[in-house]
Amino acid sequence: MKINLSLNGKGMELEVDPMALALDVLRGLSLTGTKEGCGVGVCGACTIMVNGSPVSSCLCLTGTLADKDVWTIEGLAEKMPELIDSFVENEGMQCGICTPGQIVAAASIDSVGASSPEEVKKYMAGNLCRCTGYQTILSAVEDHVAVN
Amino acid sequence: MQSTDTEFLIPSSVSEALSSIALEDAIFLGGGTSTALLYKTRMIEPSRVVWLGNVGELKGIFTSPTEVKIGSMVTMAEIAADREIARLLPGVSTAAGVIGNARVRAMATLGGALAHADPRQDLPPALIAVDAKVSVRNASSSREINLADFYEGFLETVLSPDELITEVTVPILQNRRSSYLRYTPTSEGDYPTVGAGASLTFNEDGKSISTATLVLCGVGAVPIVSSEAGLALAGTTGDDSALLRAAELVRGAVDPQDDERGTADYKRDMAAVFAYRALKACLNS
């Protein structure tokens, strides 16, 4: 099936299996910054941004991306360099496997209007990290929220 | 994942969606969060998927002084962010805001959340406690179902495969207060061990309770309404001893199973504790 969508700011028509997972389709397009962790919607490693909201690409049937504005870590890293800087300055990563998902989630935080540290924490709770202990990630996201 | 020949339709109106479903093993698709998981493991292999994402008619939230109507394609995040729902139906707002994680809430829709029928889900008890009605249509007729009568068993509802949930209506009563609380001993985003939705409706004097509804999830094959607890509260002033007595009655109504979220006995204890807290939360709302 052919779908139209905007991917990382570029309008395009893609021939896709609508029932394939967005995770597999995006990685197939060499957008391998999107990672698979749990594969069941829990960990957040596969987070992409769809119309401004965070979405688990491991639970996203590609047909549902028709006519949507889709961003992956590759596009967001270019579009929001200050967000990447905030993660670097706060040392919000160690092994790095969860980091693309953390950053895409942070980039989508406006979708819920979270601003206080408590709201940021609740919003980011679905992005798991096995290394950092979270505090540095939360600081990076709080800094990002503070300047935006 | 191997590719399949599932037909994927994107209707732009309710009538188009209803005529598209007329095919054996065709399914409606909302946010797809539960469908993707079932499809991934090939627990379902529909020949046709009718995705409702472009049906604008199903996407509104309408509040009036007498009722709240929520379209079936409204997401959990939208329900949780709606100020009027938070003011008029705090339990529903809370339930929508604690489901899974921010990504699930951004994708999952009201229709999908109700039709999925996992007895641990948060929204059903919150909505049943405030007498929600589900509007349903197929190509030839429509009906309204009390959400309290909607569930038949684990992942089973009274819906027939060609029936589309169009919206949910909740009556607004000036003298009613409601709440939802859940208990998740594991991680923040996990399903609850037990959840309790409650509502207390007061008589005109504003002091004595006319009707009370207490609904539990996670402790049976379907959401459980404890009518004994409701009856025990009617006529009281909702003082602490009345709330405690009513909450204890929940033990007899629930039918929990041992699993990784606790033993059956533990869940029965927690059901009583959270029933009490949910009732208390109504008074403080």
Ligand SMILES: Cc1cc2nc3c(=O)[nH]c(=O)nc-3n(C[C@H](O)[C@H](O)[C@H](O)COP(=O)(O)OP(=O)(O)OC[C@H]3O[C@@H](n4cnc5c(N)ncnc54)[C@H](O)[C@@H]3O)c2cc1C
């Ligand atoms: C990681 C994760 C964590 C979760 N945690 C929680 C939790 O803590 N609490 C909780 O309550 N739930 C939780 N859930 C479950 C979640 O609530 C459901 O997956 C979700 O609500 C389903 O909505 P959907 O729109 O994505 O459904 P879909 O997958 O689109 O559909 C689900 C079912 O509903 C049918 N359907 C959809 N729309 C309609 C309609 N309008 N009319 C008729 N039938 C329809 C579909 O045919 C399908 O059978 C979790 C899910 C995940 C993946």
Ligand code: FES
């Ligand atoms: S891989 Fe998608 S949420 Fe874990």
Ligand code: FES
């Ligand atoms: S940095 Fe290793 S899992 Fe988060």
